[in-house]
Amino acid sequence: xxxxxxxxxxxxxxxxxxxxxxxxxxxxxxxxxxxxxxxxxxxxxxxxxxxxxxxxxxxxxxxxxxxxxxxxxxxxxxxxxxxxxxxxxxxxxxxxxxxxxxxxxxxxxxxxxxxxxxxxxxxxxxxxxxxxxxxxxxxxxxxxxxxxxxxxxxxxxxxxxxxxxxxxxxxxxxxxxxxxxxxxxxxxxxxxxxxxxxxxxxxxxxxxxxxxxxxxxxxxxxxxxxxxxxxxxxxxxxxxxxxxxxxxxxxxxxxxxxxxxxxxxxxxxxxxxxxxxxxxxxxxxxxxxxxxxxxxxxxxxxxxxxxxxxxxxxxxxxxxxxxx
Amino acid sequence: xxxxxxxxxxxxxxxxxxxxxxxxxxxxxxxxxxxxxxxxxxxxxxxxxxxxxxxxxxxxxxxxxxxxxxxxxxxxxxxxxxxxxxxxxxxxxxxxxxxxxxxxxxxxxxxxxxxxxxxxxxxxxxxxxxxxxxxxxxxxxxxxxxxxxxxxxxxxxxxxxxxxxxxxxxxxxxxxxxxxxxxxxxxxxxxxxxxxxxxxxxxxxxxxxxxxxxxxxxxxxxxxxxxxxxxxxxxxxxxxxxxxxxxxxxxxxxxxxxxxxxxxxxxxxxxxxxxxxxxxxxxxxxxxxxxxxxxxxxxxxxxxxxxxxxxxxxxxxxxxxxxxxxxxxxxxxxxxxxxxxxxxxxxxxxxxxxxxxxxxxxxxxxxxxxxxxxxxxxxxxxxxxxxxxxxxxxxxxxxxxxxxxxxxxxxxxxxxxxxxxxxxxxxxxxxxxxxxxxxxxxxxxxxxxxxxxxxxxxxxxxxxxxxxxxxxxxxxxxxxxxxxxxxxxxxxxxxxxxxxxxxxxxxxxxxxxxxxxxxxxxxxxxxxxxxxxxxxxxxxxxxxxxxxxxxxxxxxxxxxxxxxxxxxxxxxx
Numbered sequence: 001x002x003x004x005x006x007x008x009x010x011x012x013x014x015x016x017x018x019x020x021x022x023x024x025x026x027x028x029x030x031x032x033x034x035x036x037x038x039x040x041x042x043x044x045x046x047x048x049x050x051x052x053x054x055x056x057x058x059x060x061x062x063x064x065x066x067x068x069x070x071x072x073x074x075x076x077x078x079x080x081x082x083x084x085x086x087x088x089x090x091x092x093x094x095x096x097x098x099x100x101x102x103x104x105x106x107x108x109x110x111x112x113x114x115x116x117x118x119x120x121x122x123x124x125x126x127x128x129x130x131x132x133x134x135x136x137x138x139x140x141x142x143x144x145x146x147x148x149x150x151x152x153x154x155x156x157x158x159x160x161x162x163x164x165x166x167x168x169x170x171x172x173x174x175x176x177x178x179x180x181x182x183x184x185x186x187x188x189x190x191x192x193x194x195x196x197x198x199x200x201x202x203x204x205x206x207x208x209x210x211x212x213x214x215x216x217x218x219x220x221x222x223x224x225x226x227x228x229x230x231x232x233x234x235x236x237x238x239x240x241x242x243x244x245x246x247x248x249x250x251x252x253x254x255x256x257x258x259x260x261x262x263x264x265x266x267x268x269x270x271x272x273x274x275x276x277x278x279x280x281x282x283x284x285x286x287x288x289x290x291x292x293x294x295x296x297x298x299x300x301x302x303x304x305x306x307x308x309x310x311x312x313x314x315x316x317x318x319x320x321x322x323x324x
Numbered sequence: 325x326x327x328x329x330x331x332x333x334x335x336x337x338x339x340x341x342x343x344x345x346x347x348x349x350x351x352x353x354x355x356x357x358x359x360x361x362x363x364x365x366x367x368x369x370x371x372x373x374x375x376x377x378x379x380x381x382x383x384x385x386x387x388x389x390x391x392x393x394x395x396x397x398x399x400x401x402x403x404x405x406x407x408x409x410x411x412x413x414x415x416x417x418x419x420x421x422x423x424x425x426x427x428x429x430x431x432x433x434x435x436x437x438x439x440x441x442x443x444x445x446x447x448x449x450x451x452x453x454x455x456x457x458x459x460x461x462x463x464x465x466x467x468x469x470x471x472x473x474x475x476x477x478x479x480x481x482x483x484x485x486x487x488x489x490x491x492x493x494x495x496x497x498x499x500x501x502x503x504x505x506x507x508x509x510x511x512x513x514x515x516x517x518x519x520x521x522x523x524x525x526x527x528x529x530x531x532x533x534x535x536x537x538x539x540x541x542x543x544x545x546x547x548x549x550x551x552x553x554x555x556x557x558x559x560x561x562x563x564x565x566x567x568x569x570x571x572x573x574x575x576x577x578x579x580x581x582x583x584x585x586x587x588x589x590x591x592x593x594x595x596x597x598x599x600x601x602x603x604x605x606x607x608x609x610x611x612x613x614x615x616x617x618x619x620x621x622x623x624x625x626x627x628x629x630x631x632x633x634x635x636x637x638x639x640x641x642x643x644x645x646x647x648x649x650x651x652x653x654x655x656x657x658x659x660x661x662x663x664x665x666x667x668x669x670x671x672x673x674x675x676x677x678x679x680x681x682x683x684x685x686x687x688x689x690x691x692x693x694x695x696x697x698x699x700x701x702x703x704x705x706x707x708x709x710x711x712x713x714x715x716x717x718x719x720x721x722x723x724x725x726x727x728x729x730x731x732x733x734x735x736x737x738x739x740x741x742x743x744x745x746x747x748x749x750x751x752x753x754x755x756x757x758x759x760x761x762x763x764x765x766x767x768x769x770x771x772x773x774x775x776x777x778x779x780x781x782x783x784x785x786x787x788x789x790x791x792x793x794x795x796x797x798x799x800x801x802x803x804x805x806x807x808x809x810x811x812x813x814x815x816x817x818x819x820x821x822x823x824x825x826x827x828x829x830x831x832x833x834x835x836x837x838x839x840x841x842x843x844x845x846x847x848x849x850x851x852x853x854x855x856x857x858x859x860x861x862x863x864x865x866x867x868x869x870x871x872x873x874x875x876x877x878x879x880x881x882x883x884x885x886x887x888x889x890x891x892x893x894x895x896x897x
Contacts, residue, residue: 201399218422219421220425222380222419225380226378226419227416227439228410228411242428315590318474
């Protein structure tokens, strides 16, 4: 177990290193950083001294080393557009994105899993068929369209929920702001998290359904029934647990992509998160923000994958011990 | 009063076009402390009888007529919930494959305890106590410690013991065992049968054993019911039925069972069971493509010489050689295969016999040792052309007829592929003619070429495999358990076919099987394998009459007694 975790950790480190290299390359070689920072009337000497000061004349490996050691301390330089440290900008935006992603993931799991179980167990029931057709919509409609549809319905026509922003937020600690504690904050979360989580929800539902259908046919489920175990035990203790390994994999990866690709939803709802900031950075060629975003997303993906791998061990005892 | 009494049971499966009657008017009964065997080939409806009793018929199957009584109480009409209360509590069930019938994610303890607590009003602690006793009763050592383990930590035989313990959780009156030993090795099979017999007598349980294996029937049952196409064709005391079978089906079924005690030239072909295929147009081998121009270099002495063959698999990789772990699948194995003979390899699962087949065909590279084919060392071939030339001379027939044929290709293409690949014929017309001849020769008929593999039964598919193997005009055929997935009657046909082909084409064969009786009928010389080592090599009769190695004697002792069957055989012969 520990050996496995260590191995995975080393692999994760390698992945991070490669991403850091990409991020560094972008920072260093996409356009000239000095040109981005100074105005047109800066003289050549000034430019040269800025170059020297920023360490841009050092050999590339040394520059990469500096980049890494700064990145580890969350120092990603200064944003070109805002003239503020990138890390401060992210600190302001991260809570919004994380809260949105967490809520959508929760929504996807809490709604998707029971729906999947139901559809797997009652394959022929009209309700399952309804679930399946509805889920088809969830998978095939693009996110921005669903977002706009929801805004039109609940904000414009019915005027129940706000169409943009986070509502009122409460400051917790030095930098975390939360929308969970105010009514308007919670109301503002509903539409974006449904929009963001709908796809994952349908995916989880379909996955659980397919896995359930598979597991129900296995001998150990038949044997459990032949032993007279009540349906509740058979379905939940035996069947559901055996469907979990692939579900955990997909859910983990999807959670990563929820965080990473909240961009579209954040744009539609003008949600003040990282995604929105990233999009603005792309428009303004704000490379420090872009490379920091790249690193951060990669880090989250790697971290989630690491957790998923560890979860396998908790679910499946066959992985815990070496084969006999 | 009988524990189980089935009267005129009929089970139907409504299909789209017609109703399939899986069980047709079957009446049986089982007494306490007795074992009833239900025997028949696949599709005979024997498992359906068991499922009907326990109320777990696969949808849309249903009981269309008849009555089932458990201790005089009618149980076939109970509501779902009441039927559930019977399952496990009064009727226990044992399934075929111990590797798949336990939930892999739950400890043995939690599976036992949940079953016990479902049926008996015990506290968690008492239930655990009972679970430990049960595990002890089915003969698993260290019950206190092993009960906390997961199914994958048990071997196949031990898992089957756990399954039996689970079936006995609530002291049921009736136990239905569906092919309880089919997936197990002979030695384990003997132990499990012994255990079932013992538990049946000790606990006074009525037992119904569903099997296709006449050996199991002869070994443990008191009564036997022979089923054929959903009907009960013969029913009576085991001695009576096996010793003096009345119905022609029973007679032919018994005669098709390979005999370990006497070598016969051919297996009695059972026409009652499945017509052996369309009328075969025999081709004259001496003038046909198959027989002529077998451009093999002449070989003096043995065709295959295997010397000090070693094969190990890495089970734990590491960058440090000292930390790597290996599984030694084949250890210093040496033997010869003479030209034109059939060499048998016998052993239990994991003994390395299939690994040898793969080493000889070049699917694996040996760790060390040499395999000489004629004068060529197969392990040292580097050149792709030489490898291909060698491969053309040896072909393999696999165990599983379902996965060894490409489901997306027509049979004609499957057989033509090796001919085209090795450029053995000129032009499509000739290839086509050869394929048709091959199909006829293995007893399938030319029309079969148009179809896809899934349209054939297991035995027919094995014929396709044989035709495909012959298509390269090989001189050496490797059969890896070619009939262990087939019913006995089909097995007899396939083995006869292999024997005929060998004679006609003067093939040399390596025949791998776990079934000593089949080995005896097929092979000239036999090697016995255990844990990757070759224990003994000797001539067929010598091995069975005067085994040298202790393990060989052990294996021979474990074979289910065939005395009853032999008597019947002699009479019908």
